[in-house]
Amino acid sequence: MHAYRSHTCGQLRSSDVGSTIRLSGWVHRKRDHGGVLFVDLRDHYGITQIVADSDSPALPILESLRVESVVTIDGEVKARHASTVNAGLPSGEIEVFARGVTVLAAADELPMPVAGEQEYPEEIRLRYRFLDLRRDTLHSNIVKRTRIISDMRRRMEGAGFTEYSTPILTASSPEGARDFLVPSRIHPGKFYALPQAPQQYKQLLMVAGFDRYFQIAPCFRDEDPRADRLPGEFYQLDLEMSFVTQEEVWDTMEPVIAGVFESFAEGKPVTPAGSFPRIPYAEAMLKYGSDKPDLRNPILIHDVGSHFTSSGFGLFEKIVGEGGVVRAIPAPGTADKSRKFFDEMNEWARAEGYAGLGYVTRKGGEFGGPIAKNHGEEGMQALYAAMGLGHDDGCFFAAGNEAQAAKLAGAARTRVAESLGLIDKDRFELCWIVDFPFYEADDDTGKIDFAHNPFSMPQGGMDALNSGDPLAIKAFQYDMVCNGYEIASGSIRNQSPELMVKAFELVGLSKADVEERFGGMYRAFHYGAPPHGGMAAGVDRVVMLLCGAQNLREITLFPMNQRAEDLLMGAPSYPEERQLKELSIRLAPGVVQG
Numbered sequence: 001m002h003a004y005r006s007h008t009c010g011q012l013r014s015s016d017v018g019s020t021i022r023l024s025g026w027v028h029r030k031r032d033h034g035g036v037l038f039v040d041l042r043d044h045y046g047i048t049q050i051v052a053d054s055d056s057p058a059l060p061i062l063e064s065l066r067v068e069s070v071v072t073i074d075g076e077v078k079a080r081h082a083s084t085v086n087a088g089l090p091s092g093e094i095e096v097f098a099r100g101v102t103v104l105a106a107a108d109e110l111p112m113p114v115a116g117e118q119e120y121p122e123e124i125r126l127r128y129r130f131l132d133l134r135r136d137t138l139h140s141n142i143v144k145r146t147r148i149i150s151d152m153r154r155r156m157e158g159a160g161f162t163e164y165s166t167p168i169l170t171a172s173s174p175e176g177a178r179d180f181l182v183p184s185r186i187h188p189g190k191f192y193a194l195p196q197a198p199q200q201y202k203q204l205l206m207v208a209g210f211d212r213y214f215q216i217a218p219c220f221r222d223e224d225p226r227a228d229r230l231p232g233e234f235y236q237l238d239l240e241m242s243f244v245t246q247e248e249v250w251d252t253m254e255p256v257i258a259g260v261f262e263s264f265a266e267g268k269p270v271t272p273a274g275s276f277p278r279i280p281y282a283e284a285m286l287k288y289g290s291d292k293p294d295l296r297n298p299i300l301i302h303d304v305g306s307h308f309t310s311s312g313f314g315l316f317e318k319i320v321g322e323g324g325v326v327r328a329i330p331a332p333g334t335a336d337k338s339r340k341f342f343d344e345m346n347e348w349a350r351a352e353g354y355a356g357l358g359y360v361t362r363k364g365g366e367f368g369g370p371i372a373k374n375h376g377e378e379g380m381q382a383l384y385a386a387m388g389l390g391h392d393d394g395c396f397f398a399a400g401n402e403a404q405a406a407k408l409a410g411a412a413r414t415r416v417a418e419s420l421g422l423i424d425k426d427r428f429e430l431c432w433i434v435d436f437p438f439y440e441a442d443d444d445t446g447k448i449d450f451a452h453n454p455f456s457m458p459q460g461g462m463d464a465l466n467s468g469d470p471l472a473i474k475a476f477q478y479d480m481v482c483n484g485y486e487i488a489s490g491s492i493r494n495q496s497p498e499l500m501v502k503a504f505e506l507v508g509l510s511k512a513d514v515e516e517r518f519g520g521m522y523r524a525f526h527y528g529a530p531p532h533g534g535m536a537a538g539v540d541r542v543v544m545l546l547c548g549a550q551n552l553r554e555i556t557l558f559p560m561n562q563r564a565e566d567l568l569m570g571a572p573s574y575p576e577e578r579q580l581k582e583l584s585i586r587l588a589p590g591v592v593q594g
Contacts, residue, residue: 002022004024004072005022005072006021007021008044008045009023009042009046009047010045010046010090011045012091012094014079016077016094020075020076020077022073022074023048023096024071024072026043027062027068027069028040028041028042028068028114029067029115030063036051037051039062041071042134046089046090048095049091049095049096050062050073050075052101058075061101061103065103065106066106066110067107067114068110068134069105069106069107070104070105072101073096073100074101075097076096076097076099078097079093080092080094111127112124112125112128112131114131114134117137122562123561123567126559126560126567129557133557141543144546144547144555145539145543148260148264148543152260153216155259155260156237156256159252159255159256160212161214162214163216164213166198166201166202166205167201169192169194170192170193170195173193177196178221179194179220179222180193180194185583188583189584195217195219195220196219196221197238197536198238199453200518202238202239203240203493203521206241206242206529206532207525207529211242212241212242213238213241214240216236217237217536218233218235219236221234229552230552230559231562231564234540235540236537237539237542239253239535241534243532244531244532244533246434246478246491246492249492250278250432250478254274254276255274257273257542258270258272258273258276258430261428261430261482261546264546268426268427269426269428270428271429271430278434279293279432280435281433281436281474285406286406288301288410289301289327289406289407289409290410291436291479291481291486292479293431293433293484294423294484295431296483297414297422297423299417299422302328302330303325304326304327304328305326306320307326307383307386308375311375311376311379312374312376312379313370313371313374314374316358316371319400323401324399324405325400325401325406326398327405328383328387328395329395329409329413329416330393331359331395331396331416331420332389332390333393333420334392335393337394339361342361342369342394345396345416345419346358346359349398349408349412357396357412358398358399359371360372363391363392371397398412403443428483430480430481431481432479432481433481434477434478436452436478437452437474438450438456438458438473438475438503439451447507448470448506448508450503453477453491454504454507455493456477456491456492457475458473458475458499458503459474459476460473461499462496462498465503478490478491478535480537482542486541487537488536488537488538489536490536491535493533497522497525500518500521500522501514501522540556
């Protein structure tokens with residue numbers, strides 16, 4: 001017999017009754033029933049119930065052990081009595097009577113429980129991540145993650161893609177976030193950068209003639225953490241294709257992404273491949289108040305400024321007259337809601353930093369609230385008819401400059417739908433957001449910068465760049481969105497050196513700057529660059545959605561905390577003086593080491 005196990009803890013069934021077996025694993029739970037000890041023995045594959053009574057030499061040893069000790073059990077498989085069968089376990093029809101036990105590793109007193117799914121402080125969970133990873137939900141999430149990534153690879157290969165690995169030590173790239181820099185010992189004073197994305201390399205692969213590239217790529221960005229973005233590193237399904245239009249990219253990738261979701265959605269409906277809605281950016285910002293719309297939410301925002309150009313409600317009339325907008329957010333079926341519901345929404349908007357959220361109530365066709373009173377019955381009837389609202393539907397209003405009104409309306413749309421229980425949580429709604437602006441202007445300085453990927457192809461090409469109004473230019477740029485999360489972003493690339501220089505000149509960079517910063521790609525484009533495009537899907541966000549997790553830390557093996565610290569390994573840490581000297585680095589004045 002094997003030194004440690006003849007079976008795993010998830011393998012034994014009723015057909016094994018009468019067999020002599022050997023199991024190894026962790027003591028998950030212990031239950032003492034007065035002379036009879038029940039132990040749940042756990043390994044990666046499952047749980048088996050172990051029984052030891054006064055006839056078993058294993059009893060005193062098992063009684064003395066703490067949970068999470070590692071043991072080997074020799075015993076006999078027995079059938080459970082019908083009344084004690086555990087239908088929740090694959091091994092629930094049997095138990096193992098312990099004839100002997102070997103202690104492989106005794107556990108100290110635990111700093112946190114493993115059995116159960118109790119909430120526990122994040123600092124403890126991350127410091128003892130090796131224990132946290134033994135817990136069932138997190139362990140299952142990590143296993144599911146590996147299966148999802150394997151499925152992605154299989155589907156990409158089936159679509160004709162080949163996986164290539166790109167460098168980790170590279171040069172800085174204009175991805176919009178801070179780089180992680182790595183000092184060079186051989187070249188004192190110079191630094192490598194960890195890749196924010198393999199953007200330039202994958203484009204160079206297309207220039208080099210590799211038609212369909214992909215990789216599960218590690219990416220590094222020195223960004224502040226949040227629930228859907230971990231500090232430091234993340235992984236993406238990165239891909240690029242030659243001789244394609246953006247429609248071909250969509251048609252190629254919808255079956256891949258929809259297929260991954262369908263495989264792991266556990267029966268929840270998924271938007272089928274070939275029917276992802278394609279929503280222009282401007283339409284998304286109007287109807288949903290976001291370029292990451294949750295299409296499970298049935299509420300649509302309406303632009304109703306034209307109804308207030310000559311209104312008795314002076315505030316909205318003034319805002320519209322000064323070039324602002326008024327956005328309406330329906331609140332369907334709220335006739336039974338008290339005034340408190342509407343006032344709390346207004347208070348919420350103020351707490352979020354906005355001036356407020358106006359509202360109108362309606363019950364049995366009768367309008368209520370200051371806006372309705374001042375706008376008048378006839379005006380309100382026309383407004384409701386234009387939006388298709390009914391006799392018992394309320395309505396909220398966000399007014400001001402377009403960007404701020406859209407942002408508030410989008411947040412209010414989500415809050416209203418959640419409050420009214422309108423969002424179907426048990427489905428995956430996917431779509432494309434397309435026709436992004438190529439440039440944007442800084443709110444404070446007015447300076448023009450790229451709105452998205454600077455290597456995208458502007459719609460209209462050189463003619464558009466010479467048009468005189470950079471903010472009117474759209475890009476062949478697209479995002480894939482699922483349930484309110486951006487899960488992929490991509491574009492058709494600009495493969496013309498002249499277009500590349502002109503695009504960067506409009507944000508204040510010269511031809512010399514382009515040659516210095518992006519010399520590899522700029523040179524490559526002079527030697528026959530095919531039309532190409534692609535995208536990158538966020539592996540971590542896809543896994544988070546499919547696991548039903550609310551935070552990326554719940555699907556990541558060894559994440560950092562919110563202060564970008566690895567509490568388990570003690571990173572970041574101070575280097576030794578010897579290391580600094582080798583790297584020709586001196587710490588800035590005021591930085592105290594250690």
